Amino acid sequence: MAEETKPVETEKPKKRGETPEEITKLLGNIEKAEKAAQVAYTEWIASKDETKAAKGRYDIAISDLRQMVRSRERWAEEAKRQPLLHQGHKQKALPGTVPAIEGDWRKADISKLAGDVTEKDREKLAAANILTLGDLQDRMQKHGTFWFQDLKGLGRAAADRVEDSFNAIVTEYAQPPAVEPNKTT
Numbered sequence: 050m051a052e053e054t055k056p057v058e059t060e061k062p063k064k065r066g067e068t069p070e071e072i073t074k075l076l077g078n079i080e081k082a083e084k085a086a087q088v089a090y091t092e093w094i095a096s097k098d099e100t101k102a103a104k105g106r107y108d109i110a111i112s113d114l115r116q117m118v119r120s121r122e123r124w125a126e127e128a129k130r131q132p133l134l135h136q137g138h139k140q141k142a143l144p145g146t147v148p149a150i151e152g153d154w155r156k157a158d159i160s161k162l163a164g165d166v167t168e169k170d171r172e173k174l175a176a177a178n179i180l181t182l183g184d185l186q187d188r189m190q191k192h193g194t195f196w197f198q199d200l201k202g203l204g205r206a207a208a209d210r211v212e213d214s215f216n217a218i219v220t221e222y223a224q225p226p227a228v229e230p231n232k233t234t
Contacts, residue, residue, distance in 0.1 A: 154222035155183030162214040170211055173203045185215055 067075075150157045158181060159174050177200045179185050189196045189212075197208035 150218070150222055153183075154218060155181065155186065157182045157218075159185060161218065162211060164214040164217065165210040166214045167207075167210070170203065170207045173200060173207070174211070176201065177203075182215065182218060185211070186219070189215075 150161055159171050159179060161182060162171060174180075174185065179188060192198075197203045197205075197211075203211075
């Protein structure tokens with residue numbers, strides 16, 4: 050940083066009859082003041098750029114931290130909610146919470162999402178070209194925990210509602226994968 054600038058002593062010019070020495074001195078003081086102002090301006094601009102860069106680094110660090118914390122909390126939540134599709138085990142949803150679906154549940158319209166899912170939630174899914182439960186499952190499998198993040202207007206709370214309803218439907222209608230008995234010879 051440059052030395053601190055001291056205010057330049059200014060003299061009030063005389064109305065008339067100033068000597069050339071006085072005028073030269075006054076012009077010298079004006080030059081010094083202009084240079085001091087330019088140095089202060091340059092330092093100020095540099096400080097603004099440094100501050101902006103530091104703020105950007107801070108924002109990225111906070112975002113990374115929040116993402117890590119939220120993902121850990123989310124893992125625990127999801128472990129509790131994931132449907133268990135083991136052979137011989139079928140988790141039952143509460144009566145009246147899972148709509149009747151005939152045929153392949155994956156081809157069912159997203160209007161089958163029930164429970165706390167709102168019409169607005171369904172509209173936002175449809176706007177993202179998620180029209181069937183199969184489309185929703187494909188997106189969830191492709192993008193994982195944060196499947197909803199780039200869907201306009203669909204936040205964490207709406208995603209939770211959709212996931213709860215979807216998991217109840219999958220639990221009710223999905224067939225568990227066939228498991229071959231362990232063959233020992």
